Amino acid sequence: MAMDRFVNALIQWQAAARPAPARTLSVDQVRRRYADNAARVREGAALKAVAQSADRLVDGGDGTFRVRMYLPETDRGRLVTYLHGGGWTVGDVDTHDPVCRRIAGTLHAVVVSVDYRRAPEHPYPGPLEDGIAAARWAERAFPGRAHVIAGDSAGGALALGIAMHRRDHGGAPFAAQLLVYPPADPSLQSPSVARYGSGYLSELDDLLWYYDQYLPDPAARTDAAVDLLNADLGDLAPTVIGTAEFDPLHDEGVRLAARLAAAGVPVRHVPGPGLVHGYLLMADIVPAAAAVTGDVLAAVEDLLAPLPAAPRPPAAGCPPR
Structure with missing residues (x-):
């Protein structure tokens, strides 16, 4: 399929700006650029309404990190723990605020967005451990709900790693998994x-740099929570995988869906024709x-x-600090 014309306009806008490769910048500069781009994309967009949102601190074991909770206007007793994308290095609960608002409103679910501590200051398994702690916290704060573990890009890989950790350590299974364009290889x-690693917003050189930040120890790249295509994927919750047509990670997502299905996991693969990596962040301005x-949320x-459905939360809404 031809690339969506709005997405193509975004690519041309980025190309005109001639962005420097991530490895030529400081981590702070890359983070600011990502945050600024996310802000520009959503500039002028009407954010989806929620009944309430609030930030809380969660104990990650060796320090605290932030989560942001979204209470839906109509509550159907669901809970989504969401891990944002950004190569384990950039992005946060602010860049993905529109995404989590959309999920809360569409699924009528409480959403707990995880501001996990990022690489390189907190390399693997730090972000994964924060995600594990956040999912447990979410269940204590909002008990008895159908719990979905979800994430996009690096957050999708974290979500699957959290699910495998829970399976291997006797935790209650999730109701479902949502993995959108996850890195799996x-x-x-x-x-x-090779086909889409240059000129499609997500550059191969930047992907390599993100892996270098997250995995400074090369031996860790064979761990199950990183090398997802070679992991034991059995006994996991029914899964929705979203991919984008013009994405360097497209084939990894397709193969991951096939590997999950081969392991006996019910899988729904939702393709993203005409789209590029990161389309969730474009949903308020790009119709496709x-x-x-x-389709992914459906x-x-x-x-x-x-x-x-779980019982309705108390009128006070978000739990106390």
Whole structure:
């Protein structure tokens, strides 16, 4: 399919700016650039309304990190723990605020967005450990709900790692998993990497730099929570995987969906025709991105609809600090 014209305009805008490769900048500069780009993309967009949002601090074991909670206007007794994208190094609860608002409103779910501590200051397994702690905190704060573990890009890989950790350590299973364009192969050898690794917003050189920040120890790249295509994927919750057509990570997502299905996990793969990596962040300004985001969330809704709803939260809403 041809690239969506709005996405193509974004690519041309970025190309005209001639962005420097991430490895030529400081980490702070890369983070500021990512945050500024996210702000520009959503500039003027109407954010989805929620009943309430609030930030809390969570104990990660060796320090605290922030989560942001979103209470939906209509509550159907669901809970989503969400891990943002950004190569484990950039992005935060602010850059992904529109995404979490959309999830809360569409799924009628409480969303707990995790501001996990990022690499390189906190390399692997630090972000993963924060995600594990956040999912446990979310269940204590909002008990009895159908719990979805979710994330986009690096956050999608973290979400799957959290699910595998829970399975291996006797935790209650999640109701569903939502993984949107997750990185699943640290070797970055899939054909789509060569095909779309330059000129499609997500650059191969930047992907390599992100892995270097997150995984300074090369031996860690074979860990199950990193090398997802070679992990044991059995006994996991029903999964929705979203991919984007013009994404270096496209083939990894397709292969991950096939590996999950081969392991006996019910899988729904939602393709993103005409779109690029990061389309969730474009959903408020790019109609095609909004449509595919809607398809992804509709697939999650299909998994959750048969499940019983949890009791309504107290009128006070968000739990205390």
